[in-house]
Amino acid sequence: MEEIKPVVVISGGAQGIGWATSIGFAAQGYKVMILDKNGELATQRAAELGVGHHAYEVDITIESQVSEAIKEIIDSNQRIDCLVNNAGVGEQQGSTFEQSYSLFLQVLQSHLSGCFLLSRAVAQQMAQQSQKGSIVNLGSIAGERGIPARNAYAAAKAGISAMTRSMAVEWGALGVRVNAVAPGYTYTDLVRKLEQEGKVDIGAIQRRTPLGRMAQPEEIADSILFLASKQASFITGTTLTIDGGWTINGNTD
Numbered sequence: 030m031e032e033i034k035p036v037v038v039i040s041g042g043a044q045g046i047g048w049a050t051s052i053g054f055a056a057q058g059y060k061v062m063i064l065d066k067n068g069e070l071a072t073q074r075a076a077e078l079g080v081g082h083h084a085y086e087v088d089i090t091i092e093s094q095v096s097e098a099i100k101e102i103i104d105s106n107q108r109i110d111c112l113v114n115n116a117g118v119g120e121q122q123g124s125t126f127e128q129s130y131s132l133f134l135q136v137l138q139s140h141l142s143g144c145f146l147l148s149r150a151v152a153q154q155m156a157q158q159s160q161k162g163s164i165v166n167l168g169s170i171a172g173e174r175g176i177p178a179r180n181a182y183a184a185a186k187a188g189i190s191a192m193t194r195s196m197a198v199e200w201g202a203l204g205v206r207v208n209a210v211a212p213g214y215t216y217t218d219l220v221r222k223l224e225q226e227g228k229v230d231i232g233a234i235q236r237r238t239p240l241g242r243m244a245q246p247e248e249i250a251d252s253i254l255f256l257a258s259k260q261a262s263f264i265t266g267t268t269l270t271i272d273g274g275w276t277i278n279g280n281t282d
């Protein structure tokens with residue numbers, strides 16, 4: 030008899046934290062479904078993971094693309110055990126006075142609308158399964174502290190924590206757990222781009238971080254895997270900060 034493997038859907042799974050998370054779930058025996066707007070890279074990544082893993086070229090802000098991909102995944106697998114709402118874009122360039130309204134909306138949409146559309150589609154399937162499921166969302170320390178010129182990004186990430194709590198309460202009785210991680214600065218393309226644009230000072234981040242460095246994507250993936258696992262079976266609605274102590278540092282030296 031063919032072994033039935035658990036299925037995870039990872040948005041933005043083609044690179045950065047999402048890719049590290051895809052590798053982590055695959056290593057734990059999951060079939061990994063990468064949803065990414067970069068279809069070419071996603072296809073390459075799914076092939077790297079091997080047989081049984083699939084890529085879907087999806088812009089998570091477009092409702093029809095999300096529902097078609099999730100329907101296809103359910104039709105082929107009859108289950109979804111975990112959803113990682115990871116895809117999103119960084120903040121636009123420049124001070125608040127220079128920021129455009131359309132880019133402000135785009136940042137909000139990629140994080141908040143994407144998380145809403147995917148969670149709504151996937152949780153309905155999870156609730157019908159005998160083996161329920163869990164959702165892990167990507168928040169950020171930017172949602173917890175004031176960082177200049179991060180208006181849309183900060184609002185989106187604070188919104189992710191709020192949505193995590195709302196969905197956790199609403200879906201708890203259905204057996205679906207919903208949690209979030211709030212990473213600190215993690216060395217991915219998103220941060221590399223900010224660095225190139227002179228929008229982050231890596232030295233200053235390292236000095237403020239008690240552990241003295243930035244996170245590696247795999248360290249964020251490990252916490253996502255924990256929240257999705259049986260070891261976290263009584264945890265729901267929480268946002269786990271993973272920042273090497275950046276947010277709690279009150280040292281003024």
Ligand SMILES: NC(=O)c1ccc[n+]([C@@H]2O[C@H](COP(=O)([O-])OP(=O)(O)OC[C@H]3O[C@@H](n4cnc5c(N)ncnc54)[C@H](O)[C@@H]3O)[C@@H](O)[C@H]2O)c1
Pocket residue numbers: 040041042043044045046047064065066067087088089090114115116117118139143167168169170211212213214215216217218219220
């Ligand atoms: N890197 C950090 O320091 C950091 C810190 C805190 C939180 N986060 C959050 O972690 C998540 C991943 O960040 P990352 O640094 O790995 O980013 P990244 O830019 O390296 O990768 C993001 C991935 O998401 C995809 N994507 C973006 N918008 C999409 C859309 N609309 N539809 C489908 N796919 C889309 C991209 O194609 C890419 O593959 C994001 O939600 C980010 O806000 C990152």
